[in-house]
Amino acid sequence: MSQAHKPDELEYYHPEEVHRVDYQPPATDWRDTPTVFRPGSFIYPSKPKDLEHIGFPNGHAWHPTDEDWKLPENWKRIIFDGMRERLQKYRSFKVFMDICVRCGACADKCHFYIGGGDPKNMPVLRAELLRSVYRHDFTTFGKILGRWAGARPLTPEVLKEWFYYFYQCTECRRCSVFCPYGIDTAEITMMGRELLHLLGLSVNWVMHPVADCYRTGNHLGIQPHGLKDTLEFFAEDVEEVTGVHIDVPINKKGADILFVTPSGDFLAEPGIYTCMGYLALFHELGLNYTWSTYASEGGNFGLFTSADMMKRLNSKMYAEAKRLGVKWILGGECGHMWRVINQYMDTMNGPPDFLEVPKSPITGTVFENARSTKMIHIMEFTADLVQHGKLELDASRNDGRRVTFHDSCNPARAMGMLEEPRQVIKAACHNFFEMPEGTIREKTFCCGGGAGLGTDENMEMRLRGGMPRGKAVQYVQDKHGVNVLAACCAIDRATLTTVCDFWAPGVKVSGITELVANALVMKGEKERELNFRKEPMRDEVEAPPADSEEHPTVEAA
Amino acid sequence: MKALVSLAAVLVLLLAAYVGVHLGDLRWLFGVVVPYFAAAVFLVGIVVKVIGWGRSPVPFRIPTTCGQQKSLPWIKQDKLDNPATGWQAMGRMALEILAFRSLFRNRETVLRDGQLAYRTNKWLWAAALAFHYSMLIIVLRHLRFFFAPIPRFVDVLTNVDGFLQVGVPGIYITSFVFLGAVTFLLARRLGWARMRYLSLPADYFPLFLFLAIGCTGLWMRHIDKVDVSQVKAAVMGLLVLAPHPPAVGWIFYAHLFCVSTLLAYFPFSKLMHLGGVFLSPTRNLANDNRARHHVNPWNRPLPVHTYAEYEDEFRDRMREAGLPLDKE
Numbered sequence: 001m002s003q004a005h006k007p008d009e010l011e012y013y014h015p016e017e018v019h020r021v022d023y024q025p026p027a028t029d030w031r032d033t034p035t036v037f038r039p040g041s042f043i044y045p046s047k048p049k050d051l052e053h054i055g056f057p058n059g060h061a062w063h064p065t066d067e068d069w070k071l072p073e074n075w076k077r078i079i080f081d082g083m084r085e086r087l088q089k090y091r092s093f094k095v096f097m098d099i100c101v102r103c104g105a106c107a108d109k110c111h112f113y114i115g116g117g118d119p120k121n122m123p124v125l126r127a128e129l130l131r132s133v134y135r136h137d138f139t140t141f142g143k144i145l146g147r148w149a150g151a152r153p154l155t156p157e158v159l160k161e162w163f164y165y166f167y168q169c170t171e172c173r174r175c176s177v178f179c180p181y182g183i184d185t186a187e188i189t190m191m192g193r194e195l196l197h198l199l200g201l202s203v204n205w206v207m208h209p210v211a212d213c214y215r216t217g218n219h220l221g222i223q224p225h226g227l228k229d230t231l232e233f234f235a236e237d238v239e240e241v242t243g244v245h246i247d248v249p250i251n252k253k254g255a256d257i258l259f260v261t262p263s264g265d266f267l268a269e270p271g272i273y274t275c276m277g278y279l280a281l282f283h284e285l286g287l288n289y290t291w292s293t294y295a296s297e298g299g300n301f302g303l304f305t306s307a308d309m310m311k312r313l314n315s316k317m318y319a320e321a322k323r324l325g326v327k328w329i330l331g332g333e334c335g336h337m338w339r340v341i342n343q344y345m346d347t348m349n350g351p352p353d354f355l356e357v358p359k360s361p362i363t364g365t366v367f368e369n370a371r372s373t374k375m376i377h378i379m380e381f382t383a384d385l386v387q388h389g390k391l392e393l394d395a396s397r398n399d400g401r402r403v404t405f406h407d408s409c410n411p412a413r414a415m416g417m418l419e420e421p422r423q424v425i426k427a428a429c430h431n432f433f434e435m436p437e438g439t440i441r442e443k444t445f446c447c448g449g450g451a452g453l454g455t456d457e458n459m460e461m462r463l464r465g466g467m468p469r470g471k472a473v474q475y476v477q478d479k480h481g482v483n484v485l486a487a488c489c490a491i492d493r494a495t496l497t498t499v500c501d502f503w504a505p506g507v508k509v510s511g512i513t514e515l516v517a518n519a520l521v522m523k524g525e526k527e528r529e530l531n532f533r534k535e536p537m538r539d540e541v542e543a544p545p546a547d548s549e550e551h552p553t554v555e556a557a
Numbered sequence: 558m559k560a561l562v563s564l565a566a567v568l569v570l571l572l573a574a575y576v577g578v579h580l581g582d583l584r585w586l587f588g589v590v591v592p593y594f595a596a597a598v599f600l601v602g603i604v605v606k607v608i609g610w611g612r613s614p615v616p617f618r619i620p621t622t623c624g625q626q627k628s629l630p631w632i633k634q635d636k637l638d639n640p641a642t643g644w645q646a647m648g649r650m651a652l653e654i655l656a657f658r659s660l661f662r663n664r665e666t667v668l669r670d671g672q673l674a675y676r677t678n679k680w681l682w683a684a685a686l687a688f689h690y691s692m693l694i695i696v697l698r699h700l701r702f703f704f705a706p707i708p709r710f711v712d713v714l715t716n717v718d719g720f721l722q723v724g725v726p727g728i729y730i731t732s733f734v735f736l737g738a739v740t741f742l743l744a745r746r747l748g749w750a751r752m753r754y755l756s757l758p759a760d761y762f763p764l765f766l767f768l769a770i771g772c773t774g775l776w777m778r779h780i781d782k783v784d785v786s787q788v789k790a791a792v793m794g795l796l797v798l799a800p801h802p803p804a805v806g807w808i809f810y811a812h813l814f815c816v817s818t819l820l821a822y823f824p825f826s827k828l829m830h831l832g833g834v835f836l837s838p839t840r841n842l843a844n845d846n847r848a849r850h851h852v853n854p855w856n857r858p859l860p861v862h863t864y865a866e867y868e869d870e871f872r873d874r875m876r877e878a879g880l881p882l883d884k885e
Binding site for chain 2: 019021023024025029030055087088089090091092093094095096098099100101102103104105107108109114119122124125128139140141148149150173176177178179180181182183184187214215216217223224225228229250251252253293294307308311312315316319320323341342343344346347348350351365367368369370371372373375380383384387412413414415416417418419420423436437438439441442443467468471472475
């Protein structure tokens with residue numbers, strides 16, 4: 001497969017095109033509109049060796065733009081058997097295949113539809129891609145009336161369409177908030193992807209991290225000694241700016257708490273500053289905790305792969321907690337990680353009877369909401385510290401930052417963690433501004449790169465999908481002079497940086513614990529001049545001019 | 558085109574009743590056989606469908622949380638949008654089923670001059686609520702044909718519905734609300750490019766069918782008045798399995814045939830959202846999976862990469878880095 005341009009070259013896709021959105025549907029019915037694999041709008045396929053490593057079937061060399069996807073001979077049988085099995089395993093799938101009335105409430109709720117205008121990105125039609133096949137082969141009416149019943153036969157073209165559009169869904173569940181029956185497109189997309197996997201059709205940006213995570217314990221493939229180097233390097237950076245020496249406990253038996261965070265925080269800016277924040281915070285609290293190299297991934301790309309793969313990757317957390325003999329588990333700032341922990345972990349790999357109900361050693365608060373899973377979110381943990389006044393925070397150190405908060409999809413819609421991060425941010429920063437209603441809390445918009453879509457070759461779709469969030473950021477940037485977008489999710493920290501650079505240039509992305517650690521007054525610290533980014537601590541920013549109070553067209557309700 | 562096909566299908570139903578009853582004498586077919594058949598399909602079909610759904614388990618608790626979770630004591634939980642107990646989840650379901658909570662949330666996305674706005678838009682919610690509640694009242698009003706004596710609440714409901722006291726016999730408000738709402742829902746699908754694009758014949762057909770049912774009903778009551786006592790006698794006859802079709806005009810049979818079609822069509826169609834909404838796992842479960850263990854009936858052990866295997870692969874490098882080892 002040869003492309004004229006590589007994804008990191010500007011010519012690969014056309015950024016100026018992203019500003020153009022046409023909501024006028026095509027003249028042809030969606031079932032007759034062919035799928036075009038346009039550079040910048042699809043993800044490269046997975047490599048057979050990765051699939052082999054995790055025991056996935058039918059790995060083979062192919063490319064989305066090829067005419068022939070080299071499907072196994074009995075591919076139809078495989079798909080139908082796969083559908084039947086999943087209909088029997090998931091009531092959600094069965095019910096969601098039957099009850100949609102196509103009221104259209106979801107249609108303009110998807111960030112990919114809003115930013116792209118492709119009608120097959122309306123959640124209702126995304127689901128119809130599967131439903132039409134379900135009707136054709138699993139329902140009486142569909143078998144008799146065919147197309148008039150909304151049915152269509154399964155063909156290689158349909159598979160291509162599935163691949164294209166099920167990897168243009170970030171499983172963010174925003175549509176399901178507005179659906180009168182709670183139909184959750186994430187469920188549909190998950191089933192669609194599982195079916196494609198049966199034929200060896202998957203994407204490298206998901207399967208490579210999954211294979212790495214299975215082997216090395218994290219998506220990035222960082223080996224144990226490398227992780228130790230990384231964390232110690234961060235500790236040195238913290239010492240450089242605070243003057244406080246920090247030890248990094250790794251694989252420590254007998255620690256009270258196992259700390260697990262997404263591996264994105266080990267590698268790239270701005271996540272690494274959040275990671276430094278964890279080190280500073282835990283040191284200051286004198287927490288008896290440990291990092292793990294075996295369970296060094298909070299995120300779980302298995303969620304974007306299959307229920308089974310999710311379980312296999314997730315199992316490491318409890319296994320490691322047991323091996324190290326900790327009392328409970330603390331989880332870092334991540335988005336989809338918390339969907340897995342809040343909605344799947346205990347069912348898949350629990351209950352962990354060898355652990356204790358999480359209890360903060362600092363405040364004595366018992367986290368009853370995690371009574372069974374024994375794992376809490378760092379924002380729950382920190383909000384509790386803030387409430388009890390256990391952190392000495394000098395919020396003026398963040399006065400150079402005018403902060404808004406991006407609710408990450410999964411903590412918002414698969415958990416409901418809305419106030420905890422806000423409480424923490426407000427304690428650490430004086431200047432906090434909400435984005436418009438309709439773009440925050442349970443109605444929050446995806447960054448455009450979740451569910452394994454955050455790769456460079458998919459940049460056009462990422463920017464399009466990031467448009468609603470980007471424009472909301474731009475709105476508070478114009479109105480309140482916001483220059484920092486705080487997010488408690490590693491994918492957000494990576495992808496929103498790109499989204500902001502495009503839609504709201506000048507706004508930087510930050511983790512929340514980074515803000516906390518900046519404001520944290522540590523015992524024995526030196527005069528703080530630099531923040532963790534080694535920028536001057538109190539750079540003042542100008543407030544916006546008074547006449548920019550009202551934005552002309554965005555309504556804040 | 559999709560709409561025309563659906564309209565044609567409904568016109569064929571009306572024509573069938575006209576030909577069958579007005580030109581031919583198929584009152585037994587349209588007045589006895591078809592209603593019995595439709596009622597049987599309706600009941601059996603719904604039961605089979607719901608049992609079919611019920612046979613698939615709910616492996617994971619996946620509520621869509623639409624408000625603050627229950628976590629720390631000083632943070633106020635949103636009990637109805639993010640239930641933490643079964644009772645709260647029932648509250649959420651009640652709000653969803655009785656008041657269409659999620660539709661009420663609707664915000665329309667508007668892109669204008671490069672700016673996005675999210676405007677509160679309750680039209681669909683209002684029309685859906687008007688449609689469903691007026692239909693419910695109309696169905697309850699029709700119970701007067703199924704009981705002797707007529708239950709008191711049916712009389713009360715009927716009087717309230719007809720309180721305008723316009724015309725003889727008096728008009729019912731719900732008749733017009735119903736037709737108005739159906740017309741709105743239809744116009745919304747036909748007049749809006751996006752809705753037209755995502756609609757299927759199966760979306761137009763029930764709307765045209767409801768229109769036909771409503772119009773034939775009004776026709777019988779206000780224009781070509783039907784002998785109500787005959788109709789009631791016939792309905793009671795059907796109920797006690799002593800059927801005899803009423804000797805009334807074809808409009809009644811058209812009405813009855815459309816209702817029969819609706820009943821028989823119901824279990825195989827999107828109208829099953831009536832039952833499905835109760836079973837939606839994103840709405841009817843409490844968000845308590847971290848607090849209470851939830852069992853997946855098909856959970857099974859899967860191959861995992863154990864710590865021992867991991868240490869075997871990386872032991873030398875871990876030792877060099879000074880990381881603790883289980884096996885030296």
